[in-house]
Amino acid sequence: MSEPLLQVNHLATEFTTEHGIARALDDISFHINKGETLGLVGESGCGKSVTALSIMRLLPKPIGNIVGGEVLFNDQDLTQLPADEMHNIRGNRIAMVFQEPMTALNPVYKIGRQLIETLVLHEPEMTSSEIHQTSVNMLKRVGIPDPENRMYEYPHQLSGGMRQRVMIAIALLCKPDILIADEPTTALDVTIQAQILQLLQEIQQENGMAIIFITHDLGVIAQLCDRVVVMYAGRIIEQADIYALFDAPSHPYTQGLLKAIPGIDKPAKTPLSTITGMVPSLFNLPSGCRFQNRCPYTENRCIDSSPELDQVKNDHWVRCYRHKELTGAKI
């Protein structure tokens, strides 16, 4: 396999708040290859969005800080780059699409201006007519009807699905190597979601960019991704190829999540399997395994110390002491 495009090593991020220090990310390591789609999945507060913000160096200052680890991209450590060099990468080589297209777009600027802004910043040698034409073509590419006129409309004049297409168009303008999509379809209806997923897949096939797709929806992950990273309370608890993860999930949390989905093929009106309890607070994390209070297989050693990521096979890693007996348990 070739050199990974982006390599995250032992990344740790902390937030300093009035309640104390919360370690939102702890020992996060993963990589993404060219043209690959990596899924980042987990429930609210598990750190998936913070991972994206840490890579992009967009953590809210001064409370959010990267306190350890490195993010390697083109032999540079993004965590150490000076701000102006990071400007050249952000939005240019690595672009991001956010969950809420209404808040991510500026309501007082026309669509066109928001597209042009990106090109003016990153493509200084382009003439203004080239910039305009590139923007219109990109709107057309993401499936916006009548793109010429849309350039002169405001975000509120577009529907949610159309706004998300505009966000994707902005992100793709500089032909990024990596697109980080943070819950891009969560606010959309299923039929529109299917349209957006289809669009992302097509564009990826055309230009071979890598996508980091962040979502809480395992259905979307299964449809789109090549590899998956499952996060829980700020840590990676399982990492695997898409088929390995769905066929033979090793961590009890992953198993629980898959079982808890009310599938269309599961018998109706029967009790759903649940994961009892709640995610621990980041201010009050247990010393051992972070899933211990919800896990049906907890033993003494899980409470005493935290397991490390252990290899199940090939590219399948899991953070559980008992994964050998649990892997692929009937789900």
Place this chain on the structure above:
Amino acid sequence: MTTGYAAIAIKNSQGLKFNMDLLSVKDLKMHFPVHGGILYRQVATVFAVDGVNFSLGNGQTLGLVGESGCGKSTLGRALLKLHQPTSGSIIFSGKDITHLKGKALQHLRSDMQMIFQDPFESLNPRHTVGDIIQEPFHIHGIGNTLEKHKKVLTLLDKVGLPSDAINRYPHEFSGGQRQRIGIARAIALNPKLIICDEPVSALDVSIQSQILNLLMDLQKEMGMAYLFIAHDLSVIKHVSDQIAVMYLGRIVEIADRESLYQQPLHPYTQALIASIPLPDPKQRLNFKALQGEVPSPMNPPAHCHFIDRCPIRQNICNQQTPPLASIEGVKTSHKVACHFPII
């Protein structure tokens, strides 16, 4: 009012099992005026709910599914009389409640409750959980202080919250727990019907299944009916006996759970089912995604509302509104509003 009631009774006697139904809705319309301009005249109308018919039996669950803006929440609110319907009628427990007002309406509401989508906004942050749950007793003048306290404790236990929750405030609880508080409040008066408006869509998967189980357990125990509004077809399928699919203010298909999923007849229902991302990488969608978007409810197509996005439309679709009716070859309870249902 009496004439309307009688007329409906006659209509109903022709087919629907009038006496057995807890709730029966006839041609319900909920239109909102849009004002604008210098003189603030009415410039347009939002056809949020545009002629809806269905009925719901005691202890049953009707799932109402559709995309945002299709009018499913407005329908739920109109049934509770939070909006005064523009026309049509709502028969609840054999009584026409369409024009009920004041005390009579308040009394009725003890039998109809609602669970809201957002557990963060539907609970008053300044009231303790105990106050929130006993407010229904307060409004309906039930019990003295001691009795109310006891009832609250029983309710907390029923929804799986610790009894010390009674003196705590909503912000001390997580989303799932707050939804439990909302459920405790809704079941406090032993209602016959609960309208659940997207009760789990704000929750994580692992918490969502806990709440769905709780709702199903409570229904078994207390025998109330649910009108379950959601956009997630897998959730709807799991909890419902009967499912109605809404599109732009109208029901386009209604059937029992199994028929709807095994034999969807309306092209929209088929597209919805085909768009569900299945949690199985071996069954990837081929993304024959439905093109286009839902038109504005201010300016819906004149006849079939789905016409702009329909892959099988023909001339007649632009000339006649398809009625919601059963068709040959499928169960009579399975109704579809399409000129060319796909069998």
